[in-house]
Amino acid sequence: MERSASRQTKKKVVAVVGGGLVGALNTCFFANRGFDVELFESREDIRRAKVVKGRSINLALSHRGRQALKHVGLEEKIVSQGIQMQARMIHSLNGKQSPIPYGKKGQYILSVDRANLNKELLTAAESYPNTKMNFDHKLQDWNAETGLMTFVRSDGSKEQAKADLIVGCDGAFSAIRKQFLRRSRFDYSQTYIPHGYMELTMPPINGEFAMKPNYLHIWPRNTFMMIALPNLDKTFTCTLFMPFEEFEKITTGDEVIEFFQKYFPDTIPLIGVNTLQRDYFRLPAQAMVSVKCNPYHIGDMCVLMGDAAHAVVPFYGQGMNAGFEDCIVFDEIMDQFNEDFSAVLPEYTRVRVPDDHAIADLAMYNYTEMRAHVNSKWFIFRKRVDNILHFLMPKAIIPLYTMVTFTRTRYHEAVKQWHWQNKVINRGLLLSAVGAVLGGSYLLIKHPPDLSKLIVSAEEMWDRLVALRTP
Ligand code: FAD
Ligand code: EGU
Numbered sequence: 001m002e003r004s005a006s007r008q009t010k011k012k013v014v015a016v017v018g019g020g021l022v023g024a025l026n027t028c029f030f031a032n033r034g035f036d037v038e039l040f041e042s043r044e045d046i047r048r049a050k051v052v053k054g055r056s057i058n059l060a061l062s063h064r065g066r067q068a069l070k071h072v073g074l075e076e077k078i079v080s081q082g083i084q085m086q087a088r089m090i091h092s093l094n095g096k097q098s099p100i101p102y103g104k105k106g107q108y109i110l111s112v113d114r115a116n117l118n119k120e121l122l123t124a125a126e127s128y129p130n131t132k133m134n135f136d137h138k139l140q141d142w143n144a145e146t147g148l149m150t151f152v153r154s155d156g157s158k159e160q161a162k163a164d165l166i167v168g169c170d171g172a173f174s175a176i177r178k179q180f181l182r183r184s185r186f187d188y189s190q191t192y193i194p195h196g197y198m199e200l201t202m203p204p205i206n207g208e209f210a211m212k213p214n215y216l217h218i219w220p221r222n223t224f225m226m227i228a229l230p231n232l233d234k235t236f237t238c239t240l241f242m243p244f245e246e247f248e249k250i251t252t253g254d255e256v257i258e259f260f261q262k263y264f265p266d267t268i269p270l271i272g273v274n275t276l277q278r279d280y281f282r283l284p285a286q287a288m289v290s291v292k293c294n295p296y297h298i299g300d301m302c303v304l305m306g307d308a309a310h311a312v313v314p315f316y317g318q319g320m321n322a323g324f325e326d327c328i329v330f331d332e333i334m335d336q337f338n339e340d341f342s343a344v345l346p347e348y349t350r351v352r353v354p355d356d357h358a359i360a361d362l363a364m365y366n367y368t369e370m371r372a373h374v375n376s377k378w379f380i381f382r383k384r385v386d387n388i389l390h391f392l393m394p395k396a397i398i399p400l401y402t403m404v405t406f407t408r409t410r411y412h413e414a415v416k417q418w419h420w421q422n423k424v425i426n427r428g429l430l431l432s433a434v435g436a437v438l439g440g441s442y443l444l445i446k447h448p449p450d451l452s453k454l455i456v457s458a459e460e461m462w463d464r465l466v467a468l469r470t471p
Contacts, residue, residue, distance in 0.1 A: 022306030
C-alpha cells in the first residue's frame, strides 16, 4: 500500500503508442500498476470499424502469450475463444495426412482470431478508470530531448502530448523507433526475406470444418509451404508462403489451379476452384521482415516493445507470444527496481535483447531450414526422432519447439540447451557407430565368412565403380 501511495504522489503518466496486440495488453499492465495510461492508436477503433484490414487473420497462441494474458486476468476469456490444436497434421503430396502431437494431452496451442483478440484487449484496457484511449491518433514525430509527441488526425489536425514514459508498441515499422535510429551507438538491422505470404479461406463443407479442426495443418514442400489454422466460424485460413518471384509467375486463374494441382492437390476440392481463384487475386502477396535492434530504450523516457523492438519472421509462431512476454519481463523488472524508470529501462534492455534476438534468429533459421529441405517425409521424420529422444531421456533432451512453445525458458537459454543436446545426440550417434564397427568386427572374427564370396562381391563392387566413372 505504501508503495502505491508514493506512486499516487508522483502520478506518472505513461503513453503507449500503438493499440495493436502488444500496445493494448501493455496498457492493462501499466494500468494495473496504477499509472495514468494514455493509449494512442493511428487507426480508428477496430471495435467500431466495419472492415478490419491488417495482417494475418488468426495466430497461434502458446504458453508465453497465455502467461502474459493471465497477469491481467484475461487468459481464461481468450482461451475459451480459441480453438485447441493438439498436433500438427502433415499433408503429403499424395494426400496422406499424418498427425504429430505437440506433446502430452494437455500440451496444445490455440488458434485465436487476431481482430477478436485485439478487440478484447482494447475493451480490457479501456475498462480501467486510469486509462484513456485515443484512436485516430497517428504519431508523426516525437522529440527525444523533451518527450513531446505530435499526432495527426484523419481530418488533418495535429495534437501534441507529453508523458513521463513513452512505450513504443507501434509495430514493425515503428515511428517511435525512428528517433532511435538518429542516435549514436544504436544497432539496427532489418531483413526482408524473399518469400511473401497470401491468405486463402477454406470454407466449411455442409456446415462443418472441411478438415479436422484441432490441428495446425501443414503442407511442407520445400520452397513452397502452406499452413492452415481453424477459425470459430468453421473456416480455415490457409497461409501460402512462397518466393515473390513465384507469386508473380501466376497471372491467370488457370495458372492458379495448375499450381495448386502440382503442389497442394488435396486442397483444391476443399477450398473450391472459385474461392481459390478469387482469394488469390484479391490481395497481392505480403512481405515479411525481420528487425533487430539494441538498445530498446532512450534514457528514462522511452522504451520499445513487441514488433517495434523485434519483428520476427512467422516460422516459429512466436512474434505475438514474444511481444506479450516482453510485457511480463518489463513488469517483473518494474517490481525489482521499484518503478524507477532510470534503472528499469537499461535493465529491460540488458535482460530482453538477448532473448528477442535469439527468437528472431531461431525463426530465421527455421525459415531457411524449411525452404531448403523440408518436405513432408523429412518433417515427419525429424519430429518423430525429437519425440523418441525426448521419450527416452525426458529430462535431458527436450525438443527445441517444446522449450519455445510450452515453457518460459528464456529464448537464449533454449538455444544454448539445444546446442548442448545436439552435441550429446551427435556423440551418441558416433558412439553407436563405433560400437557397431567393433561389434561387427568381433562377429567377423568369431564367425569368419566364406572369403571367396567376399572376393566376388569385391569384384562386383569394382565393376560398379568403373561403371560409375564412364559417362
Ligand atoms: P502490431 O500488431 O503491428 O500493432 C501495431 C499497432 O500500432 C497497430 O495497431 C498500428 O495501427 C499502430 N501504429 C503503427 N504506427 C503507428 C503510429 N505512427 N502511431 C500510432 N499507432 C501506430 N505471432 C504469433 O505469436 N503466433 C503466430 O501464429 C503468428 N503468425 C503470424 C503470421 C504472419 C503471416 C505474420 C506476418 C505474423 C505472425 N505473427 C504471429 C506475429 C504477430 O502478428 C506480431 O508479432 C504481432 O502482431 C505484434 O504485435 P504488435 O502489437 O507489436 O504490433
Ligand atoms: C507460421 C505461420 C510447424 C502461423 C514451425 C511448426 C506459423 C504459424 C513450427 C502462421 C511449422 C513451422 C510452431 C508452433 C507455429 C510446428 C513451431 C508457425 C504457427 C517449429 C498464421 N510454429 N506456427 N514450429 O512445430 O514451434 O508445428 O501464420 F510449419 S506453432 Cl514453420 Cl508450436
